[in-house]
Amino acid sequence: MLVTGGTKGLGRGLAEAFRDAGADVVVCARNAPDAALPDGVTFVPADLRDPAAAASVVDAVVSRCGRLDVAVNNAGGSPEADAATVSPRFVEKVVALNLLAPFYVAQRANAVMQQQDEGGVILNIGSLSGHRPSPGTAAYGAAKAGLASLTRSLAMEWAPKVRVNAVTVGYLETQDSLDHYGGVEGASAVGRAVPMGRLVRPADVAAACLWLATDAAAFVTGADLAVDGGGEPPTFLTARQG
Numbered sequence: 001m002l003v004t005g006g007t008k009g010l011g012r013g014l015a016e017a018f019r020d021a022g023a024d025v026v027v028c029a030r031n032a033p034d035a036a037l038p039d040g041v042t043f044v045p046a047d048l049r050d051p052a053a054a055a056s057v058v059d060a061v062v063s064r065c066g067r068l069d070v071a072v073n074n075a076g077g078s079p080e081a082d083a084a085t086v087s088p089r090f091v092e093k094v095v096a097l098n099l100l101a102p103f104y105v106a107q108r109a110n111a112v113m114q115q116q117d118e119g120g121v122i123l124n125i126g127s128l129s130g131h132r133p134s135p136g137t138a139a140y141g142a143a144k145a146g147l148a149s150l151t152r153s154l155a156m157e158w159a160p161k162v163r164v165n166a167v168t169v170g171y172l173e174t175q176d177s178l179d180h181y182g183g184v185e186g187a188s189a190v191g192r193a194v195p196m197g198r199l200v201r202p203a204d205v206a207a208a209c210l211w212l213a214t215d216a217a218a219f220v221t222g223a224d225l226a227v228d229g230g231g232e233p234p235t236f237l238t239a240r241q242g
Helices: 009-020 051-065 088-113 138-158 175-181 183-193 202-213 235-241
Strands: 002-004 025-029 041-045 070-073 120-127 162-169 224-227
Touching (some): 002 051, 009 025, 009 041, 009 202, 025 051, 041 051, 051 088, 070 088, 088 162, 120 202, 138 224, 162 202, 175 183
Parallel strands (some): 002 025, 002 070, 025 041, 070 120, 162 224
16 A cells, blocks of 8 residues: 655554554655654655656555555645745645645556456545635645545546545644644644544544545545544634633
8 A cells, every 4th residue: 555745744653554454555755754664664755746756656556565455645735825925836836745746646546446356445635724714825725625626526437446535634733733833832722622622643544544445434435534523613602702
C-alpha cells in the first residue's frame, strides 16, 4: 500500500497503523524522513505535483509489493497567507499539492487496481477547511473542497472495482499543529472547544482509514467520513456564552 506524505505527523501515524495491521507500506515525500522509519515501511522520494513522479511512486509500490491494494492521499498542507496579496506562484503550488497531486496518484493507482481481481481502495485525506470558510488559507480550503468533489466523482467513475472515499480530519494533534495553535496551552484551548473535548489524534484517523480499506466497508464509496470529534460549535453559541 501507499501513504503519501507518510514520513511524519499524520502520514507517519497512518503508515504505522497499516504496517501494524500487516500491510507492506511504501511512503513518499519530497524530502527524506528526519527519523528512521519503522521496519516494514519503505521510503520513496517524490514531488507528487509532477504527474510523472506521482505515477512513478505508484509503480514503485507495485514493483516492491507486486500489487497495490490501498493508496492514501495524505500529502498536503499550506502555510498561512493573506489572500489579498499572496503570489500566483504560491497559490499554484498549494492547489497543486492539495488537489492535483492526489488526482495524479489516484489516476495511476486506478489503472493498476482495475487490473486486479480484488480491485482496490483510494482514500483522500480532507480537512475542515474544505467544508467551511478558511481565512488565512483560502487556496488550501478551496483545494480541499475540490478534493471532496473529486472523491465523489472518481467513486462514481471507477466503481465497482475501485472504491474512493474521503476522511475529513478535524483539529489535529501533531507537533506541527501544536506550533500552529500556539503551543500546548493554545492546543488545549482548541481541544476544549471540540464537543469530544480534545484534538483529533492520528490514531483516530488511522482507525477510520483502516475500516474504509477493509471488506467491512465493501459497499462504501464516494463517502466523506468526518473524524472531527463532533465538529465546530456554531458561533452564536460561543458568542452567547462569551
